[in-house]
Amino acid sequence: MSVHLMNTYTRQPVTFVRGEGVWLWDDKGEKYLDALAGVAVNGLGHAHPKLVKAISEQAAKLIHVSNIYQIAEQSALADKLCEISGMDKVFFCNSGCEANEASIKLARLYGHNKGIENPEIIVMDKSFHGRTMATLSATGNRKVQAGFEPLVSGFIRVPYDDIESVRQIAARNANVVAVLVEPVQGEGGINIPKHASGYLEALRQICNEHDWLLMLDEVQTGIGRTGTWFGFQHTNIKPDVMSLAKGLGSGVPIGACVASGVAADVFTYGKHGSTFGGNPLATAAGLATLNIIEEEGLRENAEKIGNYIRESFEAEFKDQKGVVAIRNAGLMIGIELNKPCGELVKLALAQKLLINVTAESVVRLLPPLVMNEAEAQLLVKQLSALIKTFLK
Numbered sequence: 254m255s256v257h258l259m260n261t262y263t264r265q266p267v268t269f270v271r272g273e274g275v276w277l278w279d280d281k282g283e284k285y286l287d288a289l290a291g292v293a294v295n296g297l298g299h300a301h302p303k304l305v306k307a308i309s310e311q312a313a314k315l316i317h318v319s320n321i322y323q324i325a326e327q328s329a330l331a332d333k334l335c336e337i338s339g340m341d342k343v344f345f346c347n348s349g350c351e352a353n354e355a356s357i358k359l360a361r362l363y364g365h366n367k368g369i370e371n372p373e374i375i376v377m378d379k380s381f382h383g384r385t386m387a388t389l390s391a392t393g394n395r396k397v398q399a400g401f402e403p404l405v406s407g408f409i410r411v412p413y414d415d416i417e418s419v420r421q422i423a424a425r426n427a428n429v430v431a432v433l434v435e436p437v438q439g440e441g442g443i444n445i446p447k448h449a450s451g452y453l454e455a456l457r458q459i460c461n462e463h464d465w466l467l468m469l470d471e472v473q474t475g476i477g478r479t480g481t482w483f484g485f486q487h488t489n490i491k492p493d494v495m496s497l498a499k500g501l502g503s504g505v506p507i508g509a510c511v512a513s514g515v516a517a518d519v520f521t522y523g524k525h526g527s528t529f530g531g532n533p534l535a536t537a538a539g540l541a542t543l544n545i546i547e548e549e550g551l552r553e554n555a556e557k558i559g560n561y562i563r564e565s566f567e568a569e570f571k572d573q574k575g576v577v578a579i580r581n582a583g584l585m586i587g588i589e590l591n592k593p594c595g596e597l598v599k600l601a602l603a604q605k606l607l608i609n610v611t612a613e614s615v616v617r618l619l620p621p622l623v624m625n626e627a628e629a630q631l632l633v634k635q636l637s638a639l640i641k642t643f644l645k
C-alpha cells in the first residue's frame with residue numbers, strides 16, 4: 254500500500270480486483286463472500302449487468318454538466334424518489350454527510366424563517382451522521398468528535414428510543430426546530446427501537462405539536478435495505494426531511510436530501526449548491542438502481558433473506574453463552590456479543606468472508622440485496638462456526 258495515503262483507515266491486507274453478485278475476487282484469484290457490500294452501498298451486488306450497461310451508456314453520452322443547466326437524468330431520479338417516498342422535492346449531493354449537511358442547513362433556515370435566531374436540533378446518543386464538522390457534531394459518538402473541537406453548536410442530545418426526554422425538551426426549549434434520527438441505528442450497533450413504529454410515530458406527533466421538522470437519516474436504512482424503500486415505510490408516518498446516500502448509486506457517489514410539505518420550499522435560490530451533485534452519471538446510476546430493485550423484487554428479497562438469516566442464527570446460537578442478542582431489519586443484521594469482537598473481522602477474512610464489527614461488540618452484516626438463500630446459508634454456517642470458536 255502506498256506510503257502516500259493518509260492514515261485514516263485500518264485496512265485489511267487484501268486488494269479486490271473484480272466482483273460478481275455477492276462474490277469478490279482478490280489479486281491472487283481468491284474468492285470471498287461479501288456480507289458487507291461496501292457498507293450498504295452495493296445493494297445490487299457487484300457488476301450487475303443492467304447497472305453496468307446503464308452507467309456505461311451514460312458515460313459514453315455525458316458524464317457531467319453544471320447545475321446551471323437542466324439535467325434530464327436528475328429530474329427523472331427526483332421524480333422517482335418522490336413517487337416511491339410520497340415526498341415532494343429533492344436536493345442532490347455526493348455523500349451521506351452532505352445529505353445530512355443539507356438537512357441541517359434546511360432546518361436552521363426553517364427556524365430563521367420562523368424568527369428563531371438560534372435554532373437547535375435534537376439528536377440521539379449512539380447516532381452516526383457523518384464526518385464533516387456539522388455532522389460529526391450531530392453524531393452521538395465522542396470518538397468521532399475528539400480532537401475536532403470546537404464543535405458546531407445547536408445540537409441537543411437525548412437517548413435513542415426515549416420519547417420522554419424529547420417531551421421534556423419540548424416543554425422547556427423554544428429554540429428547537431427539528432429532530433434528526435436514524436430509523437435503525439447502523440454504526441451504533443443495529444439498534445432497533447423497542448416499538449419500532451411507535452417511536453417514529455411518537456416523534457412525528459411531537460414534531461406536529463411544536464412545528465418541528467422530523468428529519469430521518471436514511472443513509473443506511475434507505476434504498477430497500479430494511480425490506481421497504483425507506484425505513485419509515487414500516488410505519489404510518491412520513492418525515493419532513495430524509496437524507497439518502499449509500500445504496501442510492503450502487504457505488505457511484507450520490508447523496509440526496511428529500512423534503513416534503515413545509516420543508517420542501519425552504520431552500521430558495523442561492524441557499525445551497527454542489528458542483529457534482531446530481532450530475533448525469535450519478536443520477537443515471539441512481540435511476541438504474543431503483544429500477545432494478547423494483548424489477549427484481551429486491552425489497553421483498555431483503556425482507557425474506559434478512560429474516561431467514563436472523564432465524565438461522567437464532568437456531569445456531571440457541572444455547573450459546575456470549576451471544577447477547579440477534580437483531581435485524583431486513584438485511585441490516587446485528588449479532589451482539591458479550592465482549593469486544595473486532596478481531597472477528599480478521600478471522601473471517603482469513604476464511605474468505607467479509608463482515609464488519611461496530612459498537613465494539615456487534616457483528617454487523619449488510620449483504621447485497623441480491624443475496625439468495627443458498628448464499629445466506631453459507632454465510633450463516635461459516636460465521637456461526639467462527640463466532641462459536643471465538644466465544645470458547
Ligand SMILES: *Cc1c(COP(=O)(O)O)cnc(C)c1O
Binds near residue numbers: 383473
Ligand atoms: C454512512 C452514514 C453516513 C455518512 O455517509 P458518508 O457517505 O460516509 O458521508 C451518515 N449517516 C448514516 C446513518 C450512515 O450510515
